[in-house]
Amino acid sequence: MSEVLLELRGVETRVGRYQILHGVDFAARRGRVTMLLGRNGAGKTTTLRTIMGLWRAGAGSITFAGRRIEALGTPEIARLGIAYVPETMGIFSQLTVRENLLLATGRDGLASDRLDRLFALFPALRERYSVPAGVLSGGQKQMLAIGRAIIEPRSLLVVDEPTKGLAPHVIEVLIEVFRRLKQSETTILLVEQNFRMAVSVGDDVAVMDDGRIVHAGSMADLAADEALQHRLLGLSLAVHQ
Amino acid sequence: MLLSGDPPRGRILSAMLATIVAVLAVAPFLFPSTRALAVAERIAILIVLTASYDMLLGYTGIVSFAHTMFFGMGAYGVAIALTRFGAGWGQVVIGALAGMLLAIVVAAIVGLLSLRVRAIFFAMITLAVASFAQILASTMRDWTGGEDGLTFEVPKTLTSAFRLGGGYNGNLVTYYLIFTVAAVLFLFLLRVVNSPMGRVLQAIRENEFRAEALGLRTLWYRTLAGAIAAAAASLAGSLLALQLRYTGPDATLSFSLMVDILLIVVIGGMGTLYGAIVGATIMTMAQYYLQPAMGGLANAFSGVPLMQAVLDPDRWLLWLGLLFIAIVYFFPTGIVGRLRTP
Amino acid sequence: MRVSLENLAPKLVLPAIVLAALPIIGVSNWLVLTVAGLAMGAMLFLMAAGLTLIFGLMDVMNFAHGAFITLGAYIGITVLAPLAGWSTGHSWTLNLAAFAVALLAALVVSGAVGWGFERLIVRGVYGAPLRQILVTTGGLIVAQQLFIVLWGPNAIPLVKPPTFSGSILIGSAAIEKYRLIALALGMGAFAALTLLLNRTRIGLLVRAGVENREMVEVLGYRVRRLFIGVFIIGTALAGTGGVIWALYQELVTPQLGTEMFVLVLIILIIGGLGSIGGSLIGAMLVGLTTNYVGFLAPTISLGSNILLMVLILLWRPQGLFPVAKS
Numbered sequence: 001m002s003e004v005l006l007e008l009r010g011v012e013t014r015v016g017r018y019q020i021l022h023g024v025d026f027a028a029r030r031g032r033v034t035m036l037l038g039r040n041g042a043g044k045t046t047t048l049r050t051i052m053g054l055w056r057a058g059a060g061s062i063t064f065a066g067r068r069i070e071a072l073g074t075p076e077i078a079r080l081g082i083a084y085v086p087e088t089m090g091i092f093s094q095l096t097v098r099e100n101l102l103l104a105t106g107r108d109g110l111a112s113d114r115l116d117r118l119f120a121l122f123p124a125l126r127e128r129y130s131v132p133a134g135v136l137s138g139g140q141k142q143m144l145a146i147g148r149a150i151i152e153p154r155s156l157l158v159v160d161e162p163t164k165g166l167a168p169h170v171i172e173v174l175i176e177v178f179r180r181l182k183q184s185e186t187t188i189l190l191v192e193q194n195f196r197m198a199v200s201v202g203d204d205v206a207v208m209d210d211g212r213i214v215h216a217g218s219m220a221d222l223a224a225d226e227a228l229q230h231r232l233l234g235l236s237l238a239v240h241q
Numbered sequence: 242m243l244l245s246g247d248p249p250r251g252r253i254l255s256a257m258l259a260t261i262v263a264v265l266a267v268a269p270f271l272f273p274s275t276r277a278l279a280v281a282e283r284i285a286i287l288i289v290l291t292a293s294y295d296m297l298l299g300y301t302g303i304v305s306f307a308h309t310m311f312f313g314m315g316a317y318g319v320a321i322a323l324t325r326f327g328a329g330w331g332q333v334v335i336g337a338l339a340g341m342l343l344a345i346v347v348a349a350i351v352g353l354l355s356l357r358v359r360a361i362f363f364a365m366i367t368l369a370v371a372s373f374a375q376i377l378a379s380t381m382r383d384w385t386g387g388e389d390g391l392t393f394e395v396p397k398t399l400t401s402a403f404r405l406g407g408g409y410n411g412n413l414v415t416y417y418l419i420f421t422v423a424a425v426l427f428l429f430l431l432r433v434v435n436s437p438m439g440r441v442l443q444a445i446r447e448n449e450f451r452a453e454a455l456g457l458r459t460l461w462y463r464t465l466a467g468a469i470a471a472a473a474a475s476l477a478g479s480l481l482a483l484q485l486r487y488t489g490p491d492a493t494l495s496f497s498l499m500v501d502i503l504l505i506v507v508i509g510g511m512g513t514l515y516g517a518i519v520g521a522t523i524m525t526m527a528q529y530y531l532q533p534a535m536g537g538l539a540n541a542f543s544g545v546p547l548m549q550a551v552l553d554p555d556r557w558l559l560w561l562g563l564l565f566i567a568i569v570y571f572f573p574t575g576i577v578g579r580l581r582t583p
Numbered sequence: 584m585r586v587s588l589e590n591l592a593p594k595l596v597l598p599a600i601v602l603a604a605l606p607i608i609g610v611s612n613w614l615v616l617t618v619a620g621l622a623m624g625a626m627l628f629l630m631a632a633g634l635t636l637i638f639g640l641m642d643v644m645n646f647a648h649g650a651f652i653t654l655g656a657y658i659g660i661t662v663l664a665p666l667a668g669w670s671t672g673h674s675w676t677l678n679l680a681a682f683a684v685a686l687l688a689a690l691v692v693s694g695a696v697g698w699g700f701e702r703l704i705v706r707g708v709y710g711a712p713l714r715q716i717l718v719t720t721g722g723l724i725v726a727q728q729l730f731i732v733l734w735g736p737n738a739i740p741l742v743k744p745p746t747f748s749g750s751i752l753i754g755s756a757a758i759e760k761y762r763l764i765a766l767a768l769g770m771g772a773f774a775a776l777t778l779l780l781n782r783t784r785i786g787l788l789v790r791a792g793v794e795n796r797e798m799v800e801v802l803g804y805r806v807r808r809l810f811i812g813v814f815i816i817g818t819a820l821a822g823t824g825g826v827i828w829a830l831y832q833e834l835v836t837p838q839l840g841t842e843m844f845v846l847v848l849i850i851l852i853i854g855g856l857g858s859i860g861g862s863l864i865g866a867m868l869v870g871l872t873t874n875y876v877g878f879l880a881p882t883i884s885l886g887s888n889i890l891l892m893v894l895i896l897l898w899r900p901q902g903l904f905p906v907a908k909s
Binding site: 298302303304354355357359360361362364365366368369370372373376377380496500503507547550551553555556558559561562563565566569570573 | 638642644646704707708712713714715716717718720721722724725727728729731732736841845848849851852856882883885886889892893896897900
Binding site for chain 1: 784787788790791794795797798799800801802803804805806906
């Protein structure tokens with residue numbers, strides 16, 4: 001059992017007058033990929049936003065690397081070494097690909113070895129390095145969003161539905177990228193609906209429903225148990241592409 | 242029911258409102274002096290002007306800087322009709338209607354042009370349009386009398402030449418005309434904000450995106466609210482024209498009047514409508530009776546240069562401005578909100 | 584990339600108006616009016632640039648921005664009074680020194696007051712547009728009164744340094760020197776802002792923040808701290824614009840900034856909220872329209888800018904150069 005890097009206990013979040021999270025408990029362990037699954041509206045995105053401090057947890061605790069973070073501001077949380085890729089990708093469309101990447105680096109800027117490593121993962125970004133990010137294709141934007149999150153080493157990578165709306169060949173590229181990240185022992189928390197992605201990269205899984213975690217275990221066990229999938233997700237992962 | 246099922250709630254508040262309304266209702270018999278009557282008339286007119294503004298600010302959540310423009314349209318409508326075509330009741334009605342129609346059309350155009358973008362944009366555009374109206378009023382001298390404004394005769398029934406017996410004259414008629422129209426308009430506005438449309442407006446104010454998602458045409462509703470508020474403001478302007486027998490840019494269009502409206506609505510209580518009654522009364526009484534008292538205070542500090550300057554009666558907006566900021570920060574529902582029982 | 588008329592047209596508005604005015608007005612007057620318009624535009628740009636960035640970055644519309652313009656003008660008066668020996672003499676070096684000190688003082692004081700204003704007034708109302716408009720308007724009311732307390736209710740005359748007055752003859756067109764100076768200062772400020780935005784890390788953060796504030800925070804930057812900087816720069820520029828304008832008009836009133844603020848709003852609406860380039864073009868358009876129409880049809884000149892705004896809004900509801908928000 002590896003050490004816990006991120007732990008949520010009894011996290012409750014309200015957005016406006018609606019309570020979305022009703023006490024979320026789960027943990028992401030160091031060096032592993034934790035999948036967060038659940039129907040639309042189960043509270044997955046809210047959970048990620050609460051971790052990042054974009055929405056405030058009204059109750060409960062969030063611990064990252066032994067430190068309570070639920071009261072910190074978003075920039076402080078990010079500086080602890082958490083990279084977050086929102087569902088909307090958060091690309092700055094008026095800035096060039098280079099400038100987008102530059103924002104994710106420290107004061108010393110874009111080191112060439114890091115860039116080379118990034119371009120090895122996403123060759124398309126090399127060609128489009130100097131164009132405004134707004135003109136990239138949807139897949140390229142997602143590559144840039146993930147590239148921006150991993151250009152500097154982070155302790156935790158939080159990604160919200162990276163494959164949403166992307167063409168199958170792009171999804172294959174992303175799966176490959178996550179596999180390689182896994183090999184490099186990066187801790188990842190991933191919200192995903194794509195079954196192939198979930199099964200190929202997930203180690204652990206937490207399933208959400210109605211603002212709570214309703215199941216936690218190993219990804220392999222869930223992948224093997226179609227009845228459990230039906231009960232938890234209302235459908236089998238295999239058909240849910 | 243008269244109050245549209247939205248009573249003031251709260252004992253102190255009810256007593257306060259009842260007193261104000263009762264005093265206004267019999268003001269000519271309580272205070273025979275012309276000055277006191279003018280104060281009462283001004284309060285009645287300001288109540289309509291600020292209540293209609295509260296419908297926008299408090300209920301719809303949009304800030305307009307052009308409310309005085311609509312007020313001016315009604316005032317100039319009556320003024321121009323009476324100046325050009327003589328002092329008759331027909332002219333009063335036509336002038337008031339023309340001003341109201343213009344107000345509705347302009348409000349609809351401004352709303353449709355800017356409300357689809359965002360609330361801040363609306364505030365900016367209304368500020369620009371309001372300054373345009375001021376420019377128009379001062380440059381179209383042939384129609385508006387320019388900076389000097391228009392002085393005109395009103396129908397004889399409204400003048401002191403019209404004898405009623407018992408020492409009363411047409412001034413009494415003027416007063417009750419203003420009082421009645423103001424009361425009807427206020428009750429109408431109260432009905433609007435408590436109608437299904439009023440609830441829709443508040444839903445939009447609470448959450449524009451959700452309202453949009455529910456299929457409410459937010460642009461349409463907000464524009465409609467803007468047009469109703471503009472119509473009421475213009476009628477208040479027509480009343481002012483009849484009261485003063487004069488219409489000019491400073492009395493109807495100035496930015497300082499706009500500031501007064503904002504102060505009254507915010508201090509009285511946004512989103513309550515009754516705040517307009519409380520606010521307009523307190524503000525007007527203070528302007529007429531309290532402001533001069535500041536002079537005494539200023540004289541007490543006559544040795545201390547800066548103190549004397551900030552306590553000068555002409556600087557009273559300084560203190561009101563600070564009060565305004567404090568209220569927005571700490572008591573966003575104003576006096577009425579404080580006194581109301583939930 | 585799609586280079587269509589749709590993208591090109593907004594950029595053509597300014598040259599089109601300038602060229603169209605030439606045959607109507609005649610070369611000599613046209614030259615004078617164009618320089619006057621561009622100079623006015625340059626001064627307006629100084630007043631508008633900060634506000635557009637403040638809005639772009641934090642969605643904060645500061646209705647008290649005009650007060651900072653007035654403040655700059657009064658600081659100019661206060662500083663130039665003891666420097667009268669420098670500013671009224673006929674040595675251009677001393678004139679320049681006095682002018683520079685006045686600009687610097689206006690810049691520093693407006694910026695400092697802007698910082699205080701942000702901390703005291705604006706800070707508590709982020710993300711609440713309604714209260715923001717109300718609170719900043721309240722700030723304007725108070726500021727307006729404080730100006731009267733400190734500098735009196737009456738207009739105060741202010742005289743340009745002698746070597747800055749007078750004209751240069753180009754053909755039969757007399758071009759006022761001070762207009763050229765104002766134009767140079769405005770363009771200098773534009774160049775400096777553009778460099779700051781495009782060549783520095785802070786600038787990169789501001790551009791990113793204008794587009795998507797939340798994501799900048801997710802990347803670990805404190806946008807609020809960045810915003811305070813932008814707010815200070817914005818109010819400092821407004822104050823500088825105020826003193827340059829005051830010297831141009833040679834008169835300062837407590838209402839100076841409020842009157843200019845209406846034009847500033849028109850510029851922001853025309854140019855597109857949040858766009859520095861847009862506010863430059865908007866400012867030039869307003870300056871030129873005021874001068875051309877003032878010459879051709881003086882009676883409607885005051886309202887011509889509003890008509891311009893309405894026309895542009897009908898064509899492009901978001902202004903000429905809208906900033907994409909995500």
